[in-house]
Amino acid sequence: GMVNAEVSETTRPPGAVVRYGADGSRLEPYHPRPRSSRALHASLEDLLAYARFHLGRDRPGAEPPLTAAGRQRMHVERSGLPFAPFALGWASIELDGGRWLLSNGRDSGAQATVTLWPAEKIAVVALTNVTGDVTDDLAFRILDALVPGFLEQLARLFEEYEAWGRRPYEPTEELLGRWVGEVKSVGSEVPIELLFQADGDVHVRLESQTVTLLADPAWSEGLLAGRFVGELPLEEAAGHPHRVDLSLRASGDVLRGHALSVLEIDRGWFALPAYVELRRAESPDGAPLAPDAG
Numbered sequence: 001g002m003v004n005a006e007v008s009e010t011t012r013p014p015g016a017v018v019r020y021g022a023d024g025s026r027l028e029p030y031h032p033r034p035r036s037s038r039a040l041h042a043s044l045e046d047l048l049a050y051a052r053f054h055l056g057r058d059r060p061g062a063e064p065p066l067t068a069a070g071r072q073r074m075h076v077e078r079s080g081l082p083f084a085p086f087a088l089g090w091a092s093i094e095l096d097g098g099r100w101l102l103s104n105g106r107d108s109g110a111q112a113t114v115t116l117w118p119a120e121k122i123a124v125v126a127l128t129n130v131t132g133d134v135t136d137d138l139a140f141r142i143l144d145a146l147v148p149g150f151l152e153q154l155a156r157l158f159e160e161y162e163a164w165g166r167r168p169y170e171p172t173e174e175l176l177g178r179w180v181g182e183v184k185s186v187g188s189e190v191p192i193e194l195l196f197q198a199d200g201d202v203h204v205r206l207e208s209q210t211v212t213l214l215a216d217p218a219w220s221e222g223l224l225a226g227r228f229v230g231e232l233p234l235e236e237a238a239g240h241p242h243r244v245d246l247s248l249r250a251s252g253d254v255l256r257g258h259a260l261s262v263l264e265i266d267r268g269w270f271a272l273p274a275y276v277e278l279r280r281a282e283s284p285d286g287a288p289l290a291p292d293a294g
Helices: 044-054 068-076 135-146 148-163
Strands: 091-095 098-107 108-118 122-128 177-185 186-198 202-206 215-220 223-232 242-251 255-267 269-282
Touching: 044 068, 044 108, 044 122, 044 135, 068 098, 091 148, 091 202, 098 135, 108 135, 135 148, 177 255, 186 269, 202 223
Parallel strands: none
Antiparallel strands: 091 098, 098 108, 108 122, 177 186, 177 269, 186 202, 215 223, 223 242, 242 255, 255 269
8 A cells, every 4th residue: 555655766756855954955866875775765645554554454455465473573573682672674672561663764855753552553654854863753752642651761761772882891701812704795805803902902903904993892791892993895985994883793703793884975974784704713812913014
């Protein structure tokens, strides 16, 4: 029943609204790149139909593309990692009184939020064609009016998550020493080294680039996070060193996860992920990384 939803082959499909910047200026149409959900257009009625499907309110006479068990799996199946909020296509959080589901996104001149409270068959959809961050706030306020206490629970949840995210890194035998591996993306494979020192410093090197420190390292329950400055040759290139957010999970002598390149180019702001895998090296603990090339 999502009759107007499409992944557009054009800069703006027929019937799509004009987009506006945060200052109210009209934005010129553009081709979304990389090809992704940024090219997906849908109407308010389309998203309400999508919400009804996930609430089990199928159209009379229509055969749903998923069984009730399949839909339930989309809502509940997720990683066992601590504070992992995503199921299959939905942020999925257990709150007092029921499960809360959220799907949202933003782009230049577009914001969209779909949030569900399945226990009471409630759906809230908010759309706007302006750059910013208001549809979540609007949708959450509406849901709070329908499910009293929702915002209070959400605030507590964010506080707990932020406290967990600020967990400090302290040197641990599980990580000390050198780790070597690759950052893998479409058409590229970049060597990466990490050196965990006894003094708490974590050194990072991409290819033959300058050694840098992992800033704001955090370590808890087998999860490592931090950020550094480097340059990854992805499909969108900044042409200069940029921020890279690192998120890895330890599994024996292997660290796996992703490097998220946060960069801004002439066509906008991007955050692009690449797969990372490192293995513990045989070199002595605390040995410095190789000198810079040249």
